[in-house]
Amino acid sequence: MEHDDPFASLSDDLLLFIFNKLDTVHLCYIASVCRRWRYVVRQLVKKIHVLLLGKSLKQYFHIPTGRQILSLVRFFSYVEVLSFRNWPWVERFPEVASVVMRGLRSATLKKVDVGGLPVQPGDIWILRDNCPNLCGLKLGGCSTVDDEFVKQSVKRLKPHLKELDISDSTRVTTAAIKFAIENGVIRLKASRCKRISGALVINHVPKGNESRDDEHCLTLTQCKNINWFHLDRNLRFTTINLSQCTSLEYCHIYDNALQNLHLSGCRNLRVVEVASSNLKVANLFSCKQLSEEIIYKLIENCPMLTEINLAGLGFASQVQQWLLENRLMGSLNLG
Structure with missing residues (x-):
């Protein structure tokens, strides 16, 4: 680059500001102009x-x-x-x-x-x-x-x-x-x-004391051929999403780390057995086969439950009255 080039008077920060307006392909082109431009582009590429x-x-x-x-x-x-x-x-x-x-x-x-x-x-x-x-x-x-x-x-x-x-x-x-x-x-x-069909049974026990601080999520939405889901107590999933699994009839989860459970649209779901001391959100929208007894047991087994979606279930108002009488914390979406 010659000394009378107007770009020579520009600082690296100003060049960086200009190059930031370009797309990825043009950045490759201008990086081949000179060493200085390549250095500036490299600083931008790192971002x-x-x-x-x-x-x-x-x-x-x-x-x-x-x-x-x-x-x-x-x-x-x-x-x-x-x-x-x-x-x-x-x-x-x-x-x-x-x-x-x-x-x-x-x-x-x-x-x-x-x-x-x-x-x-x-x-x-x-x-x-x-x-x-x-x-x-x-x-x-x-x-x-x-x-x-x-x-x-x-x-x-x-x-x-x-x-x-x-x-x-x-x-x-x-x-x-x-x-x-x-x-x-x-x-x-x-x-x-x-x-992915039939029974999905997961009861593996992790070995050692490895750190599991990251959020654990299992998403199997719209897997319409699952009939039975079972998760053991040692896998520590914080979120499980089985929404729109229309063939699902039984769901058993024994995991104290579980915080969010989504089962909306599982219209054939008959049994939900969840034991978790940390469950906060349960979405059971349109799970019309569930009985009142199943819902009561779910609430009793999950003391931290603060939000439960029962929209589409005919007995939602009765569950709300039961919550008030027993002074349990809960907020219902009654649809």
């Missing part, structure tokens, strides 16, 4: 935590090549979240997720969302060495994901893998859910998985 790959490339490439994509991702090697969601060239370049993950190296990357693109087990396994801090995977909608895929991925990425999303995976069964939970996954989402 970009989420890279939505499809959105970043859509307006600049007709069909990007694997080399162009990988170059961009490596330039933003400081990102914490990489997403292929809404990839615009899915029909002509569906293997982009595999190409990137096999060549990706990042010490800061924590979460990867494949956006429903097909990936192979080897693409996930290689992340263990190249991205040592990876703790979250979103594989929802991926046609290649099955029980063995999930088991091998969890096994290879443990103990760092804590969050797993396999929603809309048509080949995943109950076995994969149990394996993931029993091997350290604490935030699991498997909504709309048609092959």
